Amino acid sequence: MTDILLGFLKAFLVGGAICTIAQLLINKTKLTSGKILVYFLLAGLFLQAFGLYEHLVDFAGAGATVPISGFGYLLAEGAIKGAQSGLFGAITGGLASASAGVTSAIVFGYIFALIFKTHSKK
Amino acid sequence: MTGKNAENTNREYLEYVSSVCPKTNEVKTLFHAFWVGGLICLLGQAVRYIFIYVFGLYGDTLAGATSIVMIFLGSFLTGLGVYDKIGKYAGGGSIVPITGFANSVVSPAMEFKSEGFIYGLAAKMFVIAGPIIVFGVIGSVGVGLIYYIKGLFL
Amino acid sequence: MIKNPYKTVFFENSPSVISTYSIVGEKEANGNLGKHFDQTLSDDRFGETTYEKAECKMLSAAVKGAIKKAGYNEKEMDLFVGGDLLNQIISASFTARDFEIPFLGLYNACSTIVESVIVASMAISGGFAENAVVGTVSHFSTAERQYRYPLELGSVRPPQSQWTVTGAGSFVLSGVDKGYPSVTSATIGKVVDYGVTDVNNMGAAMAPSCASTLVRHLKGTGTRPEDYDLILTGDLGALGSKIFDKLVKDDGFDVSLNHVDCGDIIYDTVESEFQGGSGAGCGAVVFASYVYPLLKEKKINKILFLATGALLSTVSSGQGESIPGITHAVCLENL
Numbered sequence: 001m002t003d004i005l006l007g008f009l010k011a012f013l014v015g016g017a018i019c020t021i022a023q024l025l026i027n028k029t030k031l032t033s034g035k036i037l038v039y040f041l042l043a044g045l046f047l048q049a050f051g052l053y054e055h056l057v058d059f060a061g062a063g064a065t066v067p068i069s070g071f072g073y074l075l076a077e078g079a080i081k082g083a084q085s086g087l088f089g090a091i092t093g094g095l096a097s098a099s100a101g102v103t104s105a106i107v108f109g110y111i112f113a114l115i116f117k118t119h120s121k122k
Numbered sequence: 123m124t125g126k127n128a129e130n131t132n133r134e135y136l137e138y139v140s141s142v143c144p145k146t147n148e149v150k151t152l153f154h155a156f157w158v159g160g161l162i163c164l165l166g167q168a169v170r171y172i173f174i175y176v177f178g179l180y181g182d183t184l185a186g187a188t189s190i191v192m193i194f195l196g197s198f199l200t201g202l203g204v205y206d207k208i209g210k211y212a213g214g215g216s217i218v219p220i221t222g223f224a225n226s227v228v229s230p231a232m233e234f235k236s237e238g239f240i241y242g243l244a245a246k247m248f249v250i251a252g253p254i255i256v257f258g259v260i261g262s263v264g265v266g267l268i269y270y271i272k273g274l275f276l
Numbered sequence: 277m278i279k280n281p282y283k284t285v286f287f288e289n290s291p292s293v294i295s296t297y298s299i300v301g302e303k304e305a306n307g308n309l310g311k312h313f314d315q316t317l318s319d320d321r322f323g324e325t326t327y328e329k330a331e332c333k334m335l336s337a338a339v340k341g342a343i344k345k346a347g348y349n350e351k352e353m354d355l356f357v358g359g360d361l362l363n364q365i366i367s368a369s370f371t372a373r374d375f376e377i378p379f380l381g382l383y384n385a386c387s388t389i390v391e392s393v394i395v396a397s398m399a400i401s402g403g404f405a406e407n408a409v410v411g412t413v414s415h416f417s418t419a420e421r422q423y424r425y426p427l428e429l430g431s432v433r434p435p436q437s438q439w440t441v442t443g444a445g446s447f448v449l450s451g452v453d454k455g456y457p458s459v460t461s462a463t464i465g466k467v468v469d470y471g472v473t474d475v476n477n478m479g480a481a482m483a484p485s486c487a488s489t490l491v492r493h494l495k496g497t498g499t500r501p502e503d504y505d506l507i508l509t510g511d512l513g514a515l516g517s518k519i520f521d522k523l524v525k526d527d528g529f530d531v532s533l534n535h536v537d538c539g540d541i542i543y544d545t546v547e548s549e550f551q552g553g554s555g556a557g558c559g560a561v562v563f564a565s566y567v568y569p570l571l572k573e574k575k576i577n578k579i580l581f582l583a584t585g586a587l588l589s590t591v592s593s594g595q596g597e598s599i600p601g602i603t604h605a606v607c608l609e610n611l
Contacts, residue, residue, distance in 0.1 A: 004171060008164050015163020015219070016156040022214030023155030026432055027146050030474070033209075033217045033226065033431050034250045038257050040218055045261040049268070062166030065185055066192055067159070067218045068254070074185060075258045079266030083273055090270035094262020100186030101220065102255065104193045105227045106247070112201035113231035113243050118427045119203035120320040120417065122303050132470040132484075139472065139480040142518060144435040144550075200428050209430015216430050225430050233426035236326045250429065 007061055014056065014063030037068050044072030048080075074098045151213055158212035162219040166192055189220055196221030200228040226250040284496025285462045291400040291408075291449045292456035293393075293608065296564035297341030299334050301416070301442030304553075304561070307543040312565035313443075314341055320417060320442060327417035328362065331444075335360065335371040335413035338446035342564075343409055346448040353377045353448075354405035357396045359388035360413045361440075361556050362422060367413050377409065386511050387465065387585030388412045389445065389560040390604040397459045397606070400451040411446030414555030423475070423590060437476040438513045438539060439549035445560025447568070457571040462606045463493040467587065469600040475593050478554055479516020482584040485601035486512060487523035489582060493605045494529060501531045505576035508567060510559035510583035510603075511539035513551030538562035559583045571608060578609040 022036050031039070044067075047053040053073040056064040064070050075094040082093020095102070169191045173179040179187055196219075199205040205225045208216045216222050227247055234246035248255065298313045305316035315337065322330035335358065343350060356377040360367035365381050372379035384391045389412040396408035417427060419440040425431050449459070468485035486509055494500065501507060501524075512520050517537040524531050538559045539552040563581060570576045587600045 007171070008167055011167035012160040012164040015166070016160025016215075019159020019162075019212075019215040019218050020152050020156045022159075022218040023152050024214075026214050026217075027148055027151060030434070033222070033425075033429065034253060036214065036217055037223060037226065037251070038253050041254050041258055042261060045258065045265065049265045060163075062170045062188065063160075063163045065170075065188065066163045066166035066220055068220060068223055069218075070185075071189070071220060071223070071254075072258060072261070074182075075262035076265045078182075079262040080269045083266045083269035087270055090266030091263050093266055095259055097182055097186075098258065098262075101189040101193060101223075104190040105197075105224055105251070108194050108197035108224065109227040109231050109247055110243070112197045112228050113235055113247070114239075116201035116203075116232055117235075118232050118417070120302075121206070121420075121427055135470045135484065136472065138522075139477070139519065142515065143477065143480070144515065146435055200430075203428060206428050206430045210433065212430075213432045217432075222430060225428070229426035229428035229430075232428055233421055236328075250425070 010060045011063035014060035015066055018067045018069060040067060040069045041072040044069030045076045048073040048076035071098060071101055154211055155213050155215035158208065158215035159219060162216065162221055192220050193224040196224030197228045200225045223251060223254060280496050282492045282496030283464065284493060285464065287397055287401040287459055287461065289401045289451060290458035290460045290611065291397045291451050292453055292458050293447050293568065294450045294453045294456045295342050295346035295448045296445065296568045297338045297345055298445045298561040298564035299338050299443065300561055304441055304443055304542060308541055309562065309566050313561065314565065327415055328366065331360065331367045331413055331415040331418050332370045334444040335367055335411055336374050338444035339371060339375065339409055339411045342411070342446035342448045348407060348448065350375055350377060353407050353409050355380065355396060355399055355408040357382060357392040357408060358411040359383045359392065359556065361385065361419055384602055384604070385585030385587055386554060386556050386558060387583040387602050387604050388556050390581055390583035390606050393447065393459060393606050394462045394464060394604055396449050397462065400449055406452055407448065407450045409446060409448050411444060412556040412560045413444035414440055414557035416440045416442045419555060433550065434476045435550050436515055438478055438511065438551045438554040439543065440555040441542060441553040441558040441561065443557035443561040445557060445564040447564060457608045458611050460607050460609055461497055463489055463496060465489045465602040465604045467600045467602050469598055471598045473598045475588065475599065478586045479513040479551055480519055481586050481599035482601035482603065483512055483516045483519040483523055486520050486582055486584050486603040487527065489603040489605050490524060491527045491529065493580065501529050501534060504534060504578050504580045506567065506579040507531050507535045508563065508579055508581045509535065509537045511554040512537045512584055513539045513554065515551045571610065574610055578607065581606050581608060
């Protein structure tokens with residue numbers, strides 16, 4: 001039970017810290033949300049290319065996988081695994097392991113955009 | 123004559139403008155980003171535990187299933203018109219989690235639905251999130267190729 | 277024709293502004309000027325399927341309202357001059373489709389309202405039209421989508437930003453009806469660019485052009501700021517107004533006592549609007565609802581209306597261009 005509570009705490013702290021870094025970048029550089037997402041994705045991807053991000057995932061669980069950098073981690077990890085089985089795997093492995101995220105974003109995106117209308121903002 | 127590079131860029135004026143421009147409240151925004159971002163990840167961790175202990179998932183399946191649930195939540199809250207309000211408060215705290223990625227897919231799709239289901243909704247779905255897929259795929263192919271070539275020599 | 281080095285235009289047969297009409301969204305109705313507007317919407321879609329259609333319907337309602345209040349009908353209007361912020365000014369053009377009035381569509385961003393008044397006044401004063409109707413419109417939801425992000429995107433709004441006014445304002449100008457506030461002089465703005473690139477800081481991008489047009493108008497007419505009961509600027513916002521006051525002071529004039537900015541006063545400012553309102557409808561609805569009645573009731577007798585515009589597009593800002601500003605001025609007075 002304490003393991004689970006500790007897991008929650010680590011997810012909260014690490015996830016919160018990653019988001020705080022993003023906010024710091026927004027405050028300092030006026031980066032827009034699209035660019036922030038790209039930079040964090042690439043950061044996760046590069047860290048995993050050197051085998052580093054997986055340690056953060058082991059430590060913080062969702063605290064490391066839920067931020068978009070975790071998506072970059074998945075892409076890199078998939079590509080590295082794929083490379084073991086040959087050139088084809090090296091090229092397709094990344095997107096294959098990230099396919100759940102991409103597919104669900106497209107499917108839910110389409111469905112919810114069909115159902116809902118934009119709301120007036122105040 | 124363009125203002126950007128030409129001599130009519132008035133440095134003195136731009137310096138004056140930045141001196142009177144209101145500053146973002148640094149500590150407040152960082153705190154908002156921290157607790158909302160942390161909370162979204164904590165929620166993700168709860169989803170993860172449910173998949174581990176109730177459904178016995180692990181590895182890539184676990185990661186995939188968790189992202190699907192989080193993307194569902196992000197999309198749904200966007201549809202309800204709530205996510206942009208969270209974003210206004212939390213900034214980076216709701217942009218960086220994968221729910222923010224979902225938000226950046228659903229929001230233009232909803233917005234451009236008025237121009238049709240193909241060239242509006244579907245085509246504009248990735249106006250903001252497209253670069254994430256593009257750089258993600260290019261990056262992963264790069265990493266894969268490096269590891270493949272490394273594997274040939276080691 | 278009076279020639280002067282400041283290119284100020286004097287209307288020898290001053291046209292009168294005989295009626296105004298304003299229509300705004302719910303947020304504007306809840307602002308400082310709420311009770312003055314002719315019509316307020318409870319639904320930003322105005323019963324239409326898209327915000328663009330709603331924007332067009334708003335301008336159409338404002339033009340109809342102004343013509344009706346003037347006691348005229350559509351056929352007696354010789355000219356309709358107007359514009360909006362959308363690409364290819366579709367709101368104004370599609371509004372003109374509803375009317376049998378010769379139409380001149382203009383675009384100078386948020387300064388279009390005064391630009392339209394100047395063009396209409398020139399036509400009337402020159403004898404090319406007897407009566408003319410002018411009108412501009414902007415809508416928060418259509419402007420956000422075109423200039424910024426989708427409405428539902430959870431993005432951060434920086435503190436120097438402004439909020440696009442959902443509103444349409446229309447005025448009827450006449451060369452035959454007398455005894456109303458008259459357009460006596462005008463100064464057409466020059467495009468001024470001091471190199472501001474921050475698309476969220478429109479006030480700073482437009483303030484230099486506003487100061488330049490004000491100074492030209494004062495020099496061209498030989499007047500001082502204190503000769504006007506009110507110097508009304510379009511949508512500089514709180515920050516832009518502060519910068520404008522400072523720039524004018526650097527040129528040796530003091531407007532701190534009688535300068536009011538439409539964008540600065542329209543909202544009961546809370547955090548989400550930060551520096552106040554902006555948009556082609558901003559100056560139009562504030563003038564139509566609040567300032568014009570004061571003039572008509574002779575509570576104030578001479579005003580200078582300076583509408584400010586930021587001439588950027590998503591293409592120009594995407595290519596890293598700075599934001600050129602333009603400001604047109606008209607003087608309205610009770611003769």
